[in-house]
Amino acid sequence: xxxxxxxxxxxxxxxxxxxxxxxxxxxxxxxxxxxxxxxxxxxxxxxxxxxxxxxxxxxxxxxxxxxxxxxxxxxxxxxxxxxxxxxxxxxxxxxxxxxxxxxxxxxxxxxxxxxxxxxxxxxxxxxxxxxxxxxxxxxxxxxxxxxxxxxxxxxxxxxxxxxxxxxxxxxxxxxxxxxxxxxxxxxxxxxx
Amino acid sequence: xxxxxxxxxxxxxxxxxxxxxxxxxxxxxxxxxxxxxxxxxxxxxxxxxxxxxxxxxxxxxxxxxxxxxxxxxxxxxxxxxxxxxxxxxxxxxxxxxxxxxxxxxxxxxxxxxxxxxxxxxxxxxxxxxxxxxxxxxxxxxxxxxxxxxxxxxxxxxxxxxxxxxxxxxxxxxxxxxxxxxxxxxxxxxxxxxxxxxxxxxxxxxxxxxxxxxxxxxxxxxxxxxxxxxxxxxxxxxxxxxxxxxxxxxxxxxxxxxxxxxxxxxxxxxxxxxxxxxxxxxxxxxxxxxxxxxxxxxxxxxxxxxxxxxxxxxxxxxxxxxxxxxxxxxxxxxxxxxxxxxxxxxxxxxxxxxxxxxxxxxxxxxxxxxxxxxxxxxxxxxxxxxxxxxxxxxxxxxxxxxxxxxxxxxxxxxxxxxxxxxxxxxxxxxxxx
Numbered sequence: 001x002x003x004x005x006x007x008x009x010x011x012x013x014x015x016x017x018x019x020x021x022x023x024x025x026x027x028x029x030x031x032x033x034x035x036x037x038x039x040x041x042x043x044x045x046x047x048x049x050x051x052x053x054x055x056x057x058x059x060x061x062x063x064x065x066x067x068x069x070x071x072x073x074x075x076x077x078x079x080x081x082x083x084x085x086x087x088x089x090x091x092x093x094x095x096x097x098x099x100x101x102x103x104x105x106x107x108x109x110x111x112x113x114x115x116x117x118x119x120x121x122x123x124x125x126x127x128x129x130x131x132x133x134x135x136x137x138x139x140x141x142x143x144x145x146x147x148x149x150x151x152x153x154x155x156x157x158x159x160x161x162x163x164x165x166x167x168x169x170x171x172x173x174x175x176x177x178x179x180x181x182x183x184x185x186x187x188x189x190x191x192x
Numbered sequence: 193x194x195x196x197x198x199x200x201x202x203x204x205x206x207x208x209x210x211x212x213x214x215x216x217x218x219x220x221x222x223x224x225x226x227x228x229x230x231x232x233x234x235x236x237x238x239x240x241x242x243x244x245x246x247x248x249x250x251x252x253x254x255x256x257x258x259x260x261x262x263x264x265x266x267x268x269x270x271x272x273x274x275x276x277x278x279x280x281x282x283x284x285x286x287x288x289x290x291x292x293x294x295x296x297x298x299x300x301x302x303x304x305x306x307x308x309x310x311x312x313x314x315x316x317x318x319x320x321x322x323x324x325x326x327x328x329x330x331x332x333x334x335x336x337x338x339x340x341x342x343x344x345x346x347x348x349x350x351x352x353x354x355x356x357x358x359x360x361x362x363x364x365x366x367x368x369x370x371x372x373x374x375x376x377x378x379x380x381x382x383x384x385x386x387x388x389x390x391x392x393x394x395x396x397x398x399x400x401x402x403x404x405x406x407x408x409x410x411x412x413x414x415x416x417x418x419x420x421x422x423x424x425x426x427x428x429x430x431x432x433x434x435x436x437x438x439x440x441x442x443x444x445x446x447x448x449x450x451x452x453x454x455x456x457x458x459x460x461x462x463x464x465x466x467x468x469x470x471x472x473x474x475x476x477x478x479x480x481x482x483x484x485x486x487x488x489x490x491x492x493x494x495x496x497x498x499x500x501x502x503x504x505x506x507x508x509x510x511x512x513x514x515x516x517x518x519x520x521x522x523x524x525x526x527x528x529x530x531x532x533x534x535x536x537x538x539x540x541x542x543x544x545x546x547x548x549x550x551x552x553x554x555x556x557x558x559x560x561x562x563x564x565x566x567x568x569x570x571x572x573x574x575x576x577x578x579x580x581x582x583x584x585x586x587x588x589x590x591x592x593x594x595x596x597x598x599x600x601x602x603x604x605x606x607x608x609x610x611x612x613x614x615x616x617x618x619x620x621x622x623x624x
Contacts, residue, residue, distance in 0.1 A: 020270040022261075029257050037253045042246060051256055058260045063268070123241045131245070146246040152209070171203050177238060 010074035017065055025062055032075070033058070035148065036082050042147040043086045043140070053089055057082045076157035079148075083140065083158055123181060130177060137161070141170055193221040198228045206235050475511065475524035475571035495543045500568050502546060504538050511538075511546075513568045524571045533562070541565050541591055542622050548573075549586050558582040563589065563598070565624060572624040576617050587612070596620045 010031075016024035036057055041050035061078055068077055131142060140159055144150040152170070156163040198221050204210045205218050222229045492501035492514055503512040509526040526535070537549040546566045552559040560579040563586055566572070577598055579585065588599035596617045601610055 018269050020267075022266045025264075026257070026261065029260060033255060033257060034253065037256075038248045038251070041248050041251060041253070047251060047253065051254060055256045055260050055263065058256070059263050062260075062264045066269070123237065124245050127238075127241055127245045142242070143246060146242045147248055152207075167209065170207070174203050174238070177242075178235070181238065 011070055014065060014068060014070070014074060017062075025065075028061075028074075029058060032078055036078065039079065039082055039144070039148055040086055042143045043083075044089065049089065053082070053085050057085050060085070073154075073157065076154060079144075079150075079154075079158040080160070087136075126181060127177065130180065134173065138169055138173055141166055142173060145170065193217040195221075195225060195228055198222075198225070199231060202231060202235055205232075206239055475526060475566055475573055477571040478523050478525055479521075493540075495540050497543045500544050502538070502568060504535060511566075511568075515569075524566070524568070536561065537586070537589075539589070544568055545622060545624065547589050549589075551585075560584065561586050565620065567624040570624070574620070574624045576620055577615070591620075594619050594621070 010028070013024040013028050017028070033054065037050055037054045040053045040057070041047060044050050044053065057078065060081055068074065131139060134142065137159060141155055144155045144158060150158070152163050152166045156166045159166070198218055201210055201214060201218060205215060210218075222232055492503055494501045494516065499515070499517050501514040501516055504510070505512065511524040511526060512521070513524060514521045533550040533552045535548055536551040537547070539547050541547045544567060546568060548564045548566055550562045550564070552562060560581050561584070562575060562579075563577040564573045564575050566574075576596060577586070579600065581602075583603040585601050585603075586598055587601045588597075590597045598615045598617065600613045600615060602613065603610055
């Protein structure tokens, strides 16, 4: 997500857009469209819906660009808008509980031995189940961290919580994952 | 580095959330400790599983760019629209504060609404500021002065700035221009509390500036050199009797449009009360005894540039002054001829001028406060402001260029309510 942090370039594009230069907004669109699509998809897990919401996000960004505070990163601002649109969508269609990460995820192939591959798939399945059981904020932290490669600081800005809170939640989730994977590997299959 | 520390920091190591030195230590530890290396590899596996699970890199999305561009209003931020938006924004920025200030000024001051009901603010101010142009002796009772004032029909040198105007966006600039113009026309109209005071003067000795220098302040804050205007009604022989050199011609008056001290605010005390100004205190320069100098070694309050220092000995009404650079010391003896004026506040105006606030009282009765600037080199003093009211007190003084901003606290309803008004005294010289 490092490429998102070219704050100066983004600010110039924003200012140019506000001067009426539509090409600058197109440049912003080119830069952030795929990122926003992926981010929304990681939360919604529906390709068409992600594309629709992405449209909505960029239209909102354009219409409210004059309210953007240049002291902040444009990337964080647009991610927050995207996140809010996703939450609105989930609330609206009441589908949040029905969304299943597993349905939409295809694991990238990698060269591993059959034993490794089996173990890896088990871990991956376990993670999918575990992520689905996380609360909304924890899920967003994990999604932003692993699907967007966002830093803790950026996650804190996007979710509007403190960086220390993000880190605390993140390490707690990882600790839970590790502990439960250990239990799983030991053959219990259940958390005691 | 031991295994416990390694395990404790492993998550942070993976997340690249530890200091560089700790990262190096952990790497070294992994080289030596097989168990910790295995732990690290397990963590890496979890990390990779998370990335792989949540990765959306393999999803092929359709670009929405064209749809988005079709749906936005590409003219929204075009120049004309931007100008219109900015224009409205600027109008709001200017208009809203001015409207709020006018509303507050109107409602905060109950007298203003009363006055409005009986005539315009300016008319009331004019009626109430019939200031006697004569030099009034310090011993003249307040009531007597008041009676005299009510009989006069002269114009005071104070202008009320906070005027209600329909042309809101020009209020401030217009007011300021007016004041500056008037000041230029009558530069020597200042209130001088001390004038040039002789060292051996037993009684209040106030002398008119002898060179007619336009920058010299004149006593009592009245423009006294204007001989062209006839005095309409001045009859105050008693007050001039005690003055060695009467500096005010009773037959002359100040033109209406030539203010010397301009005070802005909701209701300037001068305007409201219409009392004449007096010369209640003076500062007589005297040499300082060596023993006193020694006693005061640790008590000096230095000026901003540390060139002068003062110390006020309240019980002796002595203001001790030290010229730090030339290593000279002297004292300014406070001569307070009327009632009981006691210094309430003292502080530096600039490097050689002090602000002093006197509280005027008689027994337990408080008659208000007076603000002076005092030149520590000469003892010359200039009265800047007078509250004329026991319920009003000066709580903050700030110089901004040639102007002095005052914050006045008004105690209402038997101390149950305070309100703060800000006044600006314009064109107060730094050299007295």
